[in-house]
Amino acid sequence: MFTGIILAKGQIVAIKAQGGDYQYKIDTGKLTISEAALGDSIAVNGVCLTAVELGSHYFCADVSNETIGRTDLKSASVGSSVNLELALTPTTRLGGHIVSGHVDGLGIVVGKKQDGRSFYFQFKAPDNLAKYIAEKGSICVNGVSLTVNEVDGALFSVNIVPHTLEETTLGDMVVGTKVNLEVDLLARYMERLMQGDRVAMSEGNVTEELLQNSGFMTQ
Secondary structure, eight states: OBOSOOOEEEEEEEEEEETTEEEEEEEOTTOOOTTOOTTOEEEETTEEEEEEEEOSSEEEEEEOHHHHHHSGGGTOOTTOEEEEEEOOOTTOOOOSOOBOSOOOEEEEEEEEEEETTEEEEEEEOOGGGGGGOOTTOEEEETTEEEEOOEEETTEEEEEEOHHHHHHSGGGGOOTTOEEEEEEOHHHHHHHHHHHGGGGGSTTOOOOHHHHHHTTSSOO
16 A cells, blocks of 8 residues: 655666566665565556565566556656655555555546646546546545546546655656546445445446435435
């Protein structure tokens, strides 16, 4: 588990095809990994990867075809910058929100403009994820825990402060950049719980009737 508070920017220094999938070697920049051990989880752009080799300033991780297909690692190349976060410990300050490192889908930057010292970003989420994104709720974008300002259908906006722009890869993003999205865990589990026994049925989706029966809407 992670918090969405990025500890450093790293860089992909090698991508090696092996056995039908890939192994990535990542320079950890200013991130101290001396306390990390083989098998530990490290979030790379919000993707939970397992360290299979560790050096003083790098680690290697195997990346499955499933992960390649669902995340922006598919378009990453040697030299690409990535956001890094070590897995949280019992003594970690939970400054962001609970993040699993399991990417739900790819979004895209559709708007970016300066707003005071911050930057206003607008993203478009996949249609199937839009229902999980709420105004003033949390969302993880490339591993960064952000607060949603506004929601309009599948579009949502955030404001990103100068520190976050400097310390993460978000400052390099332009309109058209694809990003990894992980929606709030609580939203996903609430949907599942609301469905009750319907989860065993193919039509176990959230409907207006289900929302009314659960007390979220009035007739």
